[in-house]
Amino acid sequence: MTDWERLAASEQQDGKEESGRGTSRRTFLKGTALGAAGAGGLAALGVPKPARAETDDLSEGTPGWLDNADRLSERSLFRKVRRAFVLDRNTTYMNIGTTGSMPRHVLRAYRRNNRLIAENPRENLGGTSAMRARIAPQFGCNADELVISGNTTEGMCMTLNGVTLEAGDAIITTNHEHPAGRAPLALLRDRRGVAVIPVTLPVGTEQSAFDYVDLFAQAIADARARGLNPRMMAFSAPTFVTGTMLPIRLLADLAISEGIYTLVDGAHASGMFDLDFHGLGIDFFAGSGHKWQCGPGGTGVWYIRNQTDSNPLPLPAFYPTRTLVYDVFGGDVPVPDGDREPSSDYDVGLFNQSHGNPNYPANQALVDSCDFWTAIGRLRIEDHILGLSDYAKARIVDYWGLEALRCPKDDPALVSALTSFVPLNAFAPTDGTRSSEFVTRLREEYGFVVRNTSVPMPQGGPNHRPLRISTHLFHDLDDVDGVIDAAIDLSERMAVGA
Ligand SMILES: Cc1ncc(COP(=O)(O)O)c(C=O)c1O
Numbered sequence: 001m002t003d004w005e006r007l008a009a010s011e012q013q014d015g016k017e018e019s020g021r022g023t024s025r026r027t028f029l030k031g032t033a034l035g036a037a038g039a040g041g042l043a044a045l046g047v048p049k050p051a052r053a054e055t056d057d058l059s060e061g062t063p064g065w066l067d068n069a070d071r072l073s074e075r076s077l078f079r080k081v082r083r084a085f086v087l088d089r090n091t092t093y094m095n096i097g098t099t100g101s102m103p104r105h106v107l108r109a110y111r112r113n114n115r116l117i118a119e120n121p122r123e124n125l126g127g128t129s130a131m132r133a134r135i136a137p138q139f140g141c142n143a144d145e146l147v148i149s150g151n152t153t154e155g156m157c158m159t160l161n162g163v164t165l166e167a168g169d170a171i172i173t174t175n176h177e178h179p180a181g182r183a184p185l186a187l188l189r190d191r192r193g194v195a196v197i198p199v200t201l202p203v204g205t206e207q208s209a210f211d212y213v214d215l216f217a218q219a220i221a222d223a224r225a226r227g228l229n230p231r232m233m234a235f236s237a238p239t240f241v242t243g244t245m246l247p248i249r250l251l252a253d254l255a256i257s258e259g260i261y262t263l264v265d266g267a268h269a270s271g272m273f274d275l276d277f278h279g280l281g282i283d284f285f286a287g288s289g290h291k292w293q294c295g296p297g298g299t300g301v302w303y304i305r306n307q308t309d310s311n312p313l314p315l316p317a318f319y320p321t322r323t324l325v326y327d328v329f330g331g332d333v334p335v336p337d338g339d340r341e342p343s344s345d346y347d348v349g350l351f352n353q354s355h356g357n358p359n360y361p362a363n364q365a366l367v368d369s370c371d372f373w374t375a376i377g378r379l380r381i382e383d384h385i386l387g388l389s390d391y392a393k394a395r396i397v398d399y400w401g402l403e404a405l406r407c408p409k410d411d412p413a414l415v416s417a418l419t420s421f422v423p424l425n426a427f428a429p430t431d432g433t434r435s436s437e438f439v440t441r442l443r444e445e446y447g448f449v450v451r452n453t454s455v456p457m458p459q460g461g462p463n464h465r466p467l468r469i470s471t472h473l474f475h476d477l478d479d480v481d482g483v484i485d486a487a488i489d490l491s492e493r494m495a496v497g498a
Contacts, residue, residue, distance in 0.1 A: 058113060058125050059368050060105045062375040069376060078384055081376060082474045091447045092479050096470035097240060097268055097418055098451060100294035106368040110296060113361035125360040128353055135370045138378070139301060140276030144347040147302040148289070148363045152267035153180035155286025155302035156234075158352065159263050160184040161321040162304075163232065167193030170228040172219045172260075174246075175456045176201050176239040180286075181265045185234065195228050200458050201239070205405050209247035209413040213254050220258055230258065236265040241455045243268075243389075243407045243418025243468060250413075252281035252311070261316055268292055270301045271369075272385065272417050274378035277303045278310035292417070292472065293373065295366035298359060306340060306348045315340040318348060322355045381473050385417040388471035388480050392419045395484040400424050406455055406466040420453060420466040426491035427465075435465035438490065442467075446486035 065072075065080050072080070084103045087093050093101065102110065117123050125131075133143040149155045157180075165171070165188055173185060175198040188194040199215040216233055223230045233255050237246035248264055255262045263284040269275060271293030277285055282305070289299030304318060305311060317338035320326060340346045373381060393409045396419070404421045408414035427434030435452045442448045450470075454463040469483060 058109065058116075058364055059371075060109050062372055063105055066372075066375045074380070074384065077376070077380070078473065078476060082476065084372075085474045087474060091443070091449055092475075092482060093449045094469050094471065094475070094479070094483055095449050095451050096292055096294075096472045097243075097468060098291070099297065100271070100291050100472070101474075102294055102296060102365060103369060103372055106295075106365050106372065109368055110361050110365040113364055117361060123360070125364045128358055128360070128363055129350065131363050131367045132349055132353065134367050135301070138370050138374045139270070139303065140278050140280075141303055142306065144349045145277070145304055145306045147304065147349050147352045148358075148366060149286070149300035149302040150298050151290065151300040152178075152265060152286050152288045155284075155300050156180045156263070156265055157184045158302065158321050159284045159286060159304070160188055160234070162318045162352075163261065164317050164319070165192060165194045165231060168195075168227075168229055169231045170195040170197055170223040171232045171234050172216055172223065172230055173198050173234045174201050174236070174239070175199070176241050176244075177234075177236055178240050178265060178267065180267065181234055181236065195223065195226075197223055200456075201244070202458055203242055203244075203406055203455055203464070205402055205407075205409045207244075207408060207414065208411060209250055212246055213250050216251060216254055217258075220254075220260070230260050232261045232263055234263040234265070236267070238268050238272075238416035238418055240268065240418075241453045242420045242466070243416045245408075245414050245416040247413045248280050248282060255283075256281060256311055256313060259313060261313065266301075268416065268418060271373060272382065274382050277305075281311045283311060283313070283316065289366040289369070292470075293366070293369055295369040296362045298362050299366040301366075302352070304348050304352065306346065314338060320352045320355075323351060324354045324356065325351055376473070384473060385471050385475075386415060388475055388477065389415065389417045389419050389469075391477060392469055392471060392480045392484060393421075395480070396421045399484070399488055406464060417471050419469045419471070420455070422464065422466045423487055423491040426494040429464040429466070430462040432463075432465045434494070435467065438467060438487075438494065441490055441494075442483075442486060446490065448483045448486050450483065 063084060069077060084105065085101055086104050086107065087101050113125060128148060132146045132148060136143040136146040139146065161184065171185060171194060173181065173196060185196045189196045197219050199219045202211055220230045233251060235246055235251065237248050238244055252262050261283040264282050266285050266287035268291060270287030271291065285303035287301040289295035289301055290297045305315065308315065315338055340348065393405060396404055400421065400423060404424050406420040406422065407418065422429045423438065426438055439450060439452050442450060451468050452465055453468050454465055456463055471480060
């Protein structure tokens with residue numbers, strides 16, 4: 001038995017005897033022994049559709065009406081989807097960019113699993129290796145490349161700490177990053193002397209995907225001209241300040257051609273887009289489980305490339321920051337020295353997953369939410385929510401003009417389900433006080449929950465303070481009309497001091 005098998009075995013030990021739900025160790029290590037039966041998107045991915053289960057089972061599976069999802073029109077499918085959520089009907093929640101909401105059946109199983117563990121503290125719900133194996137194909141990667149993390153921040157911090165970087169190395173990033181990326185980057189700068197170089201991003205509707213390639217390419221060239229060694233590109237896609245999607249594949253192509261690594265802050269991408277990590281050609285992705293993917297708080301999706309098929313660059317050395325399995329098994333534990341081929345011998349995901357007792361019910365709830373997404377069809381969800389966002393943008397432009405938008409509008413490579421705009425008659429773009437007042441009044445007087453952001457502008461000067469609307473799978477066109485009508489009404493009132 002290798003150390004990896006012993007590790008997986010130890011993970012499964014607790015609860016296995018009692019629950020009788022164990023799976024062979026090879027299954028947990030390889031993640032390939034899950035059955036192939038299923039329907040809809042799950043089957044297409046080779047992910048078995050979970051059986052609808054007795055009430056004391058770990059998961060309720062996906063709701064029965066999804067068995068015919070392929071035959072449902074968009075309208076009736078998303079009407080049913082909407083009813084699958086427990087969101088307060090007195091308000092319309094449109095701030096998924098901050099955090100999402102668990103579907104009803106996921107919440108029920110989550111509650112039951114918490115109870116199960118309270119009754120039998122050795123229960124492990126089948127173990128995290130099986131959970132990782134279940135969701136990995138849904139994100140287009142292998143089980144040994146996936147970690148169920150605590151959230152995006154954790155994935156960002158762990159990635160930036162995991163790669164060996166030193167003084168003279170440079171990371172190219174953007175001026176629109178969230179603190180989840182900015183903080184660990186600043187730590188690298190201050191602690192290890194790594195140069196952190198932000199490119200200045202465009203804002204608004206006048207931009208193209210190739211602008212981003214040019215900006216990053218120029219920054220790499222400038223860094224080299226300064227004698228620095230660019231090692232990584234770290235960027236959000238989409239950004240949280242404007243909702244602009246960055247062209248991940250194009251940027252990965254650039255990185256590969258330059259021999260440097262890519263880290264995507266995908267806080268908003270997981271659950272919003274139909275992601276294929278291998279297809280994107282990236283090295284690392286830190287995403288959220290609790291935002292657009294609508295799993296519980298304290299969950300995230302973290303990808304660490306562990307093969308050279310999707311990206312030919314040699315795997316970077318990767319040291320786990322927080323782990324139980326660096327030296328305790330001794331002997332034949334693979335050293336993360338960058339020589340990680342063949343990946344079948346080295347489960348970098350497990351290496352980074354194992355760091356003490358996990359929150360099994362939360363991780364299982366994330367799996368259940370992922371299964372729900374995949375059964376609905378991740379591409380269908382993406383189309384639905386981008387369609388709603390597109391409609392929101394059209395209505396904004398109709399009333400306030402193109403100059404109100406702080407996000408791209410028509411370029412499919414750059415749009416996301418986050419819509420940012422300034423209701424120009426209500427407040428000046430830089431007026432943070434009025435912008436915050438707008439958010440509060442939209443919630444308290446009209447029942448729409450959105451947020452505002454603070455956007456560094458390419459021309460410099462004070463940040464702009466747009467509103468940001470999230471449109472998700474439980475929304476429909478009436479919700480979009482509702483929030484835009486409310487924003488128009490409020491803006492007209494604020495314009496006359498009411
Ligand atoms: C772009 C971006 N990255 C990271 C985060 C942090 O997310 P999490 O709560 O999953 O750590 C956020 C949160 O809003 C975000 O918008």
